[in-house]
Amino acid sequence: MNKRHDSGVRAVAAHVTDAAGADTAPWTPGSWQRRPALQQPIYDDPIELARAGAHLAELPPLVTSWEVLALKDAVAEAQEGKRFLLQGGDCAESFADCTSPVISNRLKVLLQMSLVLVHGLKKPVLRVGRFAGQYAKPRSADNEVRDGVSLPSFRGDVVNSQEFTATARRPDPQRLIQAHAHSALTMNFVRALIDGGFADLRHPEYWDLAWVEHSPLAAEYRKMVAGISDSLHFMETLAGPIASFSKVDFFTSHEALLLHYEQALTRQVPRNPGWFNLSTHFPWIGMRTAALDGAHVEYFRGIRNPVAVKIGPSVTADQLLPLIDVLDPHAEPGRLTLIHRMGQAKIADALPPLLEAVKREGRRVLWVADPMHGNTEGTSNGHKTRRFDNIRGELDQAFDIHAAAGTRLGGVHLELTGEDVTECIGGARDLKEGDLDRAYKSMVDPRLNYEQSLELAMLIVRKSTGGAG
Numbered sequence: 001m002n003k004r005h006d007s008g009v010r011a012v013a014a015h016v017t018d019a020a021g022a023d024t025a026p027w028t029p030g031s032w033q034r035r036p037a038l039q040q041p042i043y044d045d046p047i048e049l050a051r052a053g054a055h056l057a058e059l060p061p062l063v064t065s066w067e068v069l070a071l072k073d074a075v076a077e078a079q080e081g082k083r084f085l086l087q088g089g090d091c092a093e094s095f096a097d098c099t100s101p102v103i104s105n106r107l108k109v110l111l112q113m114s115l116v117l118v119h120g121l122k123k124p125v126l127r128v129g130r131f132a133g134q135y136a137k138p139r140s141a142d143n144e145v146r147d148g149v150s151l152p153s154f155r156g157d158v159v160n161s162q163e164f165t166a167t168a169r170r171p172d173p174q175r176l177i178q179a180h181a182h183s184a185l186t187m188n189f190v191r192a193l194i195d196g197g198f199a200d201l202r203h204p205e206y207w208d209l210a211w212v213e214h215s216p217l218a219a220e221y222r223k224m225v226a227g228i229s230d231s232l233h234f235m236e237t238l239a240g241p242i243a244s245f246s247k248v249d250f251f252t253s254h255e256a257l258l259l260h261y262e263q264a265l266t267r268q269v270p271r272n273p274g275w276f277n278l279s280t281h282f283p284w285i286g287m288r289t290a291a292l293d294g295a296h297v298e299y300f301r302g303i304r305n306p307v308a309v310k311i312g313p314s315v316t317a318d319q320l321l322p323l324i325d326v327l328d329p330h331a332e333p334g335r336l337t338l339i340h341r342m343g344q345a346k347i348a349d350a351l352p353p354l355l356e357a358v359k360r361e362g363r364r365v366l367w368v369a370d371p372m373h374g375n376t377e378g379t380s381n382g383h384k385t386r387r388f389d390n391i392r393g394e395l396d397q398a399f400d401i402h403a404a405a406g407t408r409l410g411g412v413h414l415e416l417t418g419e420d421v422t423e424c425i426g427g428a429r430d431l432k433e434g435d436l437d438r439a440y441k442s443m444v445d446p447r448l449n450y451e452q453s454l455e456l457a458m459l460i461v462r463k464s465t466g467g468a469g
Helices: 007-023 046-058 065-079 100-121 174-195 218-239 259-264 295-300 317-327 347-360 388-405 433-438 450-465
Strands: 084-089 125-129 143-146 149-152 251-255 266-269 272-277 282-285 307-311 336-340 366-369 376-378 384-386 409-415
Touching: 046 174, 046 259, 065 084, 065 125, 065 251, 065 272, 065 366, 065 409, 084 100, 084 366, 100 125, 100 174, 100 450, 174 259, 259 266, 259 295, 282 295, 295 317, 307 317, 317 336, 317 347, 336 347, 347 388, 366 388, 384 388, 388 409, 388 450, 409 450
Parallel strands: 084 125, 084 409, 125 251, 251 282, 282 307, 307 336, 336 366, 366 409
Antiparallel strands: 143 149, 266 272, 376 384
16 A cells, blocks of 8 residues: 555554454454454343354355355456446345245346346446345444333344334344345245246346336336347347346345354355355445444455445545455455445535545445435434435436546445335435325335336436436
């Protein structure tokens, strides 16, 4: 790294030296337990937790090392501008939503968005689902108080239940096993759909969602699909059947928040050195757990997966550069993705210094925009929501800021669903605050519905290619 000059930076550099010294100690999947571990549930029975962890460690992995390395190669191509990353799914999965309609609809919307992006950007799209493991959520407080009663906060189905009772809110180690089972069911169904031709580009009509038949965007999308279909038929008339049109690469991701779960699924494999997190292809560190000396960074530095970190408007270059040094000390292609989630009101001030610092240091990362999390607000009827105009506004600014900095916005990270929900205000149907009560289903954060997701994909294309809108 280049020298940094002021006294404040020297203090940070000294801290990095200390951290680097500590990082030379032997890493193991459990070495995170020597560090401060934020956002972890408090289990009341350590023996029960240990038994659940041991059981989980004996279960088959959810992904393979060669899939993980294939994703790393694809992320490296995205870093070079040869691919665009589309990462999306639920804010928090629930065990109850592990059903074929919910899973297939979630897959449908991501496939449709990727088709729009491929057609408009004229480059391959790297599809990463935010599911098959997104069962844990960070909370602002360990406990929730209602009418003078204090109980543990709901931290996602992998930890406890949403009902406000002492039994439901008790962190239950057996839910670690249940999370693995539901993730495996989800992965199995997604793989079966893709292997069976569900993602066949010659039949995008398989991806239609009946409830959006009258969407304002439906005509534009179907016109695009018809054009792609005609082109594919023409190519196959000349060259014969092209097998690659029938399948797509698809990967999974989740926030690796619950470290006991991640540790149990961290494995060594034959003929591939090092350790792999085999609970998911693409784990990320959330903004609340990205401390340089914290347990999550310690865990992440030792796995071979491509990894991502969420960065918010309070992050400074003096904090970000040491984090990059620890997580990607050898500047591996495809290793590190930085997901900025600033909010449309803050991105213009917060993002440019980070882009400039990373560019100045010559670090190779994939920059991805999350225009969702910085734009959450409350409503008068008690819902959390996000305004589509703010989501669009942050994304518009992100493209412009990267262009001005001479860097590249290489992907988007979105919370979305294929279900007929009304959780975000605005979009093609101009949903109002009063519409939220009609179909607000999210357990935690508001998601884009199908129409809003497809509209955002079209806006990305227009922005990237210099079109109107």
